[in-house]
Amino acid sequence: MTIEVPTGTIAFRTAADRLSSITDVSASLNKRPRPFEDFIRLTLFLCGLVSVLTTVGLVVVLSTEAINFFTRYGFRSSEQLLVAPVDAESTIIQLDGTGTQPRVGQVIRVNEEHMRVVRIISAGRPTVLEVERGVLNTRPEPHGANATMFLGEQVSVIEFLTGTRWVPQGADFGVLALVMATLITSTVAMLVAGPIGLGAAIFISEYASARLRAILKPILEILAAIPTVVYGYFALTLITPALRSIFWQSEVGAYNQLSAGLAMGIMIIPTIASVSEDALSAVPRSLREGSYGLGATRRETVFRVLIPAALSGILAAFILGISRAVGETMIVAIASGAGPNFALNPLEAAETMTGHIARISTGDLSFNSVDYNSLFAIGLTLFIITLVLNLISNLIRRRFREVYQ
């Protein structure tokens, strides 16, 4: 606010004048726009958005490549030859009738052209087909006699999800072969890590003195910090020979799921132990003291009061352990074998989903091959499994959490 002194007039300076010239509040008191703050806010929001973009990218990438996998055609020779040459326009072709017969609606390939079978005019020798020429972005072209016809097959989702053989060369794409191995190794791992992790957590939170706790907790943290390659090395160089010497050597293969499962179990003990221990410590003292006041022993308190109270956290810990076991790659890649094998016997070698992905990626991988696409189909399956497990774990944690005041 300025006080205008008209020029030319005699202006004698009052105290107010002097004050106002010192404190010249010429700035408006409105909120100033601060573009830098807005810019910062936008930048930080974009940083936060990166995680959303990651998830979106994951889903998009996995889905599109998996869709490519399910829609691509793999061609197998039908051992049938064209009986007569065919020009570019006619829709009738004749085959010699030996070998595999095409079905109506199946895509076939002769030389470089893809055709679709519309009608089987006559089966037997010769087989006469009416076809639609030049499907799937190929152009109709003339073919000479004795050209081999190839049958096109797609991998159906049902076949993928329920088949038990994974042999890409034989066009067998059954993911159950890989899923079964994952299941067996994860089960062995949980059988090892579940009781031990829970027991360790109970001991650390209930029975251990402060000094003992200070020793045991770092040991668990060290176990958790060891890289999984080293666990794989441990499984291959110590556990497998030990198993082979305890059981007969003919029973236990040089690669087997049991040793991989045992090493995985040791690896996820710290996960289960630390999350369970957090859950057990979160139970308030009043519950414990009430239980002791009624004369229960410590063990009875643990089993009848604490575990039910911390059940949500403990279940969440178990599911977290399972999802870690399912997603583990290096231990199974090293110790569990290199061939997909639908084997229920844990002493046999079998390849898990993750091990298969790792093995295929280390070879020469060209970007449009069926191997590349099948990787992503398997990856999508794995992603869905772990996502479901994580969601269940979050749900359990939220639903069964007992709220204390």
Added chain:
Amino acid sequence: MSDQSSLKPRRAVLDPLQAKRGLPFWALTLILLGFAALIVAAWLLAPWVAEDDTAAPIGVQLINGYGMRDFAPLWLIPFGAFLLVYAALPRALYPYLQLLSVPFRLLPALFGIGSLNVVRIAPFPPALKERLRVPFPPVLRILYFIALFLSIPLRLRSARYIPPPISARAARNAALIMLLSLLYFWLYHGQILPSLLDALAALGTGFWVVFAVCLGALNIWRITSEEAQPMEIPDLPVADSQASGAERKTLMRPESALARTLRSRRVAASLWQAAFFVANIVGLIALLVLLLNIINQSFGYVLVNYTIKPSELSPDKPLSELSEAELARLLEDKVSRNRLRTIVRDNLLGRQFSQIRLSGAQVINIFPELAFDAARPDQTFSRALGDKRFSALNARELLTVFSLGFGIPRERLENETLGQVFKGRIVAPALAEKKLSELTIQEAAELLAANAPRPQVTVDFLLGEPIKKLFEGRAFRPEVAEKRYDQLEMREYIRLLEDNLDAAQLYRIILRDVAGLRYDRTWTLLESLTNYEGILAQIQADEKLRDGELRFHSWLSLEFITTELTASPATTGLRTSLIGSLWVIILTILIALPLGIGAAIYLEEYAEKNLLNAVIETNIRNLAGVPSIIYGMLGLAIFVRALEQFTSGAFIGITDSNGRTVISAAFTMALLILPVVIINAQEAIRAVPSSIREASYGVGATKWQTIWRQVLPAAFPGILTGLILSVSRAIGETAPLLVVGGLTFTLIDPNGPFSKFSVVPIQIYSWTADPAVGFRNVAAAASIVLLAVLLALNATAIILRQRLRKNLGM
């Protein structure tokens, strides 16, 4: 965490059972020391004892017969450990020892049956002996002896905690039977009345077995049943400290039903407590075994052998002392030109430069499946054609190659244009109207490479490249710049080596490629320390091994860390993958740290409680649980494939790499650790007290000024801790880097963000999977290096966290 000190028993006050304690500690120590002396004696005598020991003294035969010789040194370990444990054991753990001793009673009985020695010398008919011959492996025999030794003092000392009549008797009887067996072995080998004593010993052993089993079962039943005698009740809080001794004893009459149930509950409680304790011990034991195994494999004897001994290569001076010029002369004198070419190729160019690429491919190498087959002479290449280099083909031969290789009839190739013949394949538009006979060899090479049957076929593959292109970025003399690799003379190869390598590297090359250093067999540390004679025997037994030299080798050494990667475990090193790891980690931190902190600041400071931000938060938590290999696939699809222009460096002019570079790996790892970094940073920022923020706003700072100058510095130790933990996880990650393109073998150190790379865990993986001699050992040495780095990082994080807790007064 509940404070349990108020619930601990005050033992000094409540100790109603002053039962006999069994043997005093000094007596036990004497007994144990006696056994220790026995073991030491066995170890010292061990080298003298052979299979047929009837001539040896009785004592030695005794030891031998019991199988002690094989495992004598190993006994010292559990023995010493047990002594230490026993001395350091707090009395609080005695009840658990009592309970642990119960299975120990059963174990010796079980192993007594299966032990080879018992079956071998018992007087059973031979057919029955064969059936009973259970080949228990060394592991179990070791466990047997450990159990044997641990159970003796436990049995003798635990008299207090088991109803005295049974336990004392049990201890006495068990000791008697064991002495009887020992006596039997002594006498048997002394051949005094063997058959009678055989029978006695068999009976005695059998009796021992049955007795021990029954005793163990009986004890378990007794201590968990209701008729147990009064025992110490450890957990009962003191009712009234003023009561006198006599009154205290009658507070609870021992025979009442309440007391009985109470006792059994107490015992069950102790059992479970022991079980929980054992659960912890399992983790500790697993960790110890893992570390010991790695150490075991990293040191030991190796059998060194050379194709040409260094003393033959350089008779006057030792090989390691020659200067660079002398080494170069050595190479010139002793090595053939072809060999020299291979050496230069492997050491300067990297193994991915195959011979074919360097000098123009032979036809047979482009289409190996069309090698001459006498059964189908017109469908395969003739021998002469197969041996010709592609760059030297004439028009007719080119026609043959294309026709056979691509399965196209010759007439079509002769008469039709390339656009028609190669329909459905890749043809450059400029060539589509030409016929095959009109192409130059360069154009034919490009056409062939574009439609190659296998990914390795490139134009350079077919035609060879000049030195200036192969050695771009390295030193070469101007006079060889235009020559092709296979056209150089020996002197020029040597000059290439001299210009690019120093004396130490030349020495290593000569050692490896000329002298052919290799390790024929390796042994673990345990074998090396304890079984020297066995090692010598193994060497003598195999004639291929006899002329090697036995040397104690430490696989983990400074040389191992600073040597580059080679294909042979004798000379390989970790430097290439260490540098690769370093590059990847540094770039990962540079990418993940700002993004993570930024996201955390946004979520904590700026985000309102709307749906989008809730989605972001849940999303981050879900991402933290995604398996790491899925991130690898994401990186493969996006960074390696879709963004290949950027990640291969093409946008700044690098033309000879693909998307599988360090920068792709760094982005992938950054995405991997981002959720954890964000969660940790969020917690750190949340932990900053709001008083600081409010004071800052109070003096007129803007939001960002507050964050940048007050909140972040206060939260920084916490953020750093989270970052260090994430980084330590990232260093150990293998699977995503495998998928993104980490190599398992590369000769060139990664030297920039756009170079190919390998990292230490991938190296460990590829070495572990290789069955050749020596690779297990280098994998173990590399694991030690990796674990040391991780340990240092984790220790830093833990110390930081402790200091942080202290500063914030927690």
